Amino acid sequence: MTIKDIVSRQREYFNTHETKSVAFREAALKNLQRAIIRDESKIFDALKKDLNKSDFESYMSEVGMVLEELRYSMKNMRKWARIKKVPTPLAQFHAKSFV
Numbered sequence: 773m774t775i776k777d778i779v780s781r782q783r784e785y786f787n788t789h790e791t792k793s794v795a796f797r798e799a800a801l802k803n804l805q806r807a808i809i810r811d812e813s814k815i816f817d818a819l820k821k822d823l824n825k826s827d828f829e830s831y832m833s834e835v836g837m838v839l840e841e842l843r844y845s846m847k848n849m850r851k852w853a854r855i856k857k858v859p860t861p862l863a864q865f866h867a868k869s870f871v
Contacts, residue, residue, distance in 0.1 A: 794853045798846060805842045808835060 790796060808815070812835060819830040860869040 794849055797853075798849055801842055801846050801849070805839065805846075808839060808842075 785791075791800075812831075815835055816825075816827045816830045819825040819834060820827075825833070855870050858869045858871055860867055
């Protein structure tokens with residue numbers, strides 16, 4: 773399969789709107805977190821070979837930061853996805869606005 777085919781399939785899948793649900797996003801983040809934890813030693817080895825980073829430095833500057841961002845995102849996902857009321861422009865005074 774070529775990169776063009778992969779990109780095309782990804783775009784088709786994205787256009788199904790299955791990726792919009794909070795549950796889908798939470799599951800995707802959880803899967804990414806599990807994969808990083810499972811393959812942590814491989815990531816460390818790659819960072820050692822490419823950038824000569826120690827395991828400690830790799831965790832502190834790469835893996836640990838990503839895992840923390842994943843935890844933060846999973847914790848706040850539902851709050852971020854809530855509908856929020858926003859001010860309505862005067863020209864549409866009869867309407868309600870939200871994002």
